[in-house]
Amino acid sequence: MRYGGNTMCLQVEVPGNEELLIFDCGTGFRNLGNHLRGTTAPQKSRVFITHPHWDHLQGFSFFKPFYDAKNHFWIYLPPQGNKGCKEILQGHMSSTFFPVSFDMLEASLHCETIQPGLLKFEHYSVEYMWATHTVPTAAYKIRVQDKIIVFCPDNELKNSSSAEVQSFKKKFRAFIHGVDVLIHDGQYNRKQYVEKVGWGHSAWEDIVEMAADEKVKRLCLTHHDPDNNDEVLAEIEEEVKRKFANHFEDIYLAKEGQELSLPLERVKKIAAK
Numbered sequence: 001m002r003y004g005g006n007t008m009c010l011q012v013e014v015p016g017n018e019e020l021l022i023f024d025c026g027t028g029f030r031n032l033g034n035h036l037r038g039t040t041a042p043q044k045s046r047v048f049i050t051h052p053h054w055d056h057l058q059g060f061s062f063f064k065p066f067y068d069a070k071n072h073f074w075i076y077l078p079p080q081g082n083k084g085c086k087e088i089l090q091g092h093m094s095s096t097f098f099p100v101s102f103d104m105l106e107a108s109l110h111c112e113t114i115q116p117g118l119l120k121f122e123h124y125s126v127e128y129m130w131a132t133h134t135v136p137t138a139a140y141k142i143r144v145q146d147k148i149i150v151f152c153p154d155n156e157l158k159n160s161s162s163a164e165v166q167s168f169k170k171k172f173r174a175f176i177h178g179v180d181v182l183i184h185d186g187q188y189n190r191k192q193y194v195e196k197v198g199w200g201h202s203a204w205e206d207i208v209e210m211a212a213d214e215k216v217k218r219l220c221l222t223h224h225d226p227d228n229n230d231e232v233l234a235e236i237e238e239e240v241k242r243k244f245a246n247h248f249e250d251i252y253l254a255k256e257g258q259e260l261s262l263p264l265e266r267v268k269k270i271a272a273k
Contacts, residue, residue, distance in 0.1 A: 001230060002255065003230055003253060004028075004255055004257070006031065006059075007026030007028060007055040007056065007058055008023075008026035008028065008050075009022065009023070009024050009026050009029040009031075009059060010022070010023040010151060010183065011023075011032055012142060014124050016123055017123040019045055019121075020036070021045070021142070022045055022046070022048070023048050023050070024049055024153065025049060025057050025058075025063070026057070026059055027059045028059060028256065029059030029063050030059040030062040030063060033059075033062065033063035033064040034064060042072065043065045043068075043071040043072070043073075043107075044071070044072045045071075045072075045074070046076070046121075047073060047075045047076065048076045048138070048140055049075065049076065049077045049138075050137050050139075050154060051077075051080075051133060051135050051138065052080060052088045052135070053154070056153075056154075057089075057092055060089065060092065065107060066105045066109070067105060068106060068107055069107060070107075071107040072107065072110075073107055073108065075089070075109060076113075076114050076119075077111070077112075077113060077114070078113070078114060078115075078130075078137065079113050079115070079136060080135060081136075084111070084113035085111040085114075086102070086113075089102050089111065090102045114128070116129050116130060116138075123144065124143060126141070126142055126143075127140070127141040127143070128140045128141065129141075129175050131152055131154060131155040132155055132156045132157070133154045133155060133156065133200040134198075134199070134200040137154050137200075139152035139172070139175065141179070144262075144264065145264045146264065146265050147180045148179040149181040149183070149262075150176050150183065150184075152182070152183065152184045153183065153184070153185055153223045154185055154201065155184065155185045155200075155201075156199070156201055156202055157169065157172075157206040157207060157210065159193075159206070173213070173214050176216055178217075179217070180217050180262055181216075181217070181218045181219075181260065181262070182207075182216045182219050183222055183254065184202070184207045184220070184222065185201050185223045186202060186204030186207055186208075186221030187204075187223045187224065187225045188201060188202070188204070188225065189205065189236070190203040190205050192225075193206075204240065207219075207221070208244050208247075208251070211248070217248065217250075218249050218250045218251070218260070219248055219250075219251045219252075220251075220253070220260075221252070221253050222254035224253070224254070233253055236253065237252060237253045240252070
């Protein structure tokens with residue numbers, strides 16, 4: 001009840017941008033749809049999905065703005081083997097699982113299968129690199145003027161000296177270095193992780209230490225273990241703050257409905273002389 005029971009959905013509002021920016025479509029996506037349902041203007045949104053596991057897609061079929069013909073959505077998903085974005089979503093909404101098919105949604109939906117790299121939009125950019133998970137999964141970097149957010153809810157920081165793991169960690173360190181906000185997987189503690197190696201999730205101690213080394217300003221730990229109730233999560237948050245608060249501008253566990261505002265400082269253009 002305190003930290004929230006819905007699965008992953010992040011909304012980003014960009015000043016001066018009429019498009020809504022959404023990351024992942026967990027059960028929280030349904031609540032967002034109910035909130036947006038009260039607006040009369042057409043909705044234009046870009047939806048970036050990290051990967052198609054159930055907890056990141058459970059709200060997709062229940063997002064009411066999808067059932068309104070005046071709305072427009074662009075949906076992005078990393079390739080899953082030989083399957084692309086639209087094929088994945090069509091399978092998710094097949095008659096075996098849901099009474100409404102993807103093609104019956106009335107809004108204008110544009111599906112795009114995206115490879116790692118940079119996408120530039122009018123007021124912001126979105127970049128992604130591969131995370132370490134059990135299926136192809138994106139770690140997204142959102143840049144708005146001088147502010148950078150990295151959204152990486154499913155990522156395993158393995159404790160291995162192998163060349164592959166060390167190469168990934170080097171790339172990931174560069175990806176998160178100095179960012180304003182890092183939203184990252186912290187599902188286990190190190191003791192629990194010993195029995196969860198290969199499950200695609202991290203021990204919170206590992207990402208906290210890495211983020212501190214890379215001078216991340218604000219760290220938000222997310223993807224809470226469903227077996228951890230509010231009391232357990234509160235104990236973890238207390239420990240996190242007690243041990244590491246002096247390494248960050250802020251560090252905390254994600255809570256449902258939580259809001260964070262980042263003041264933008266417009267970059268001044270210097271004329272060449």
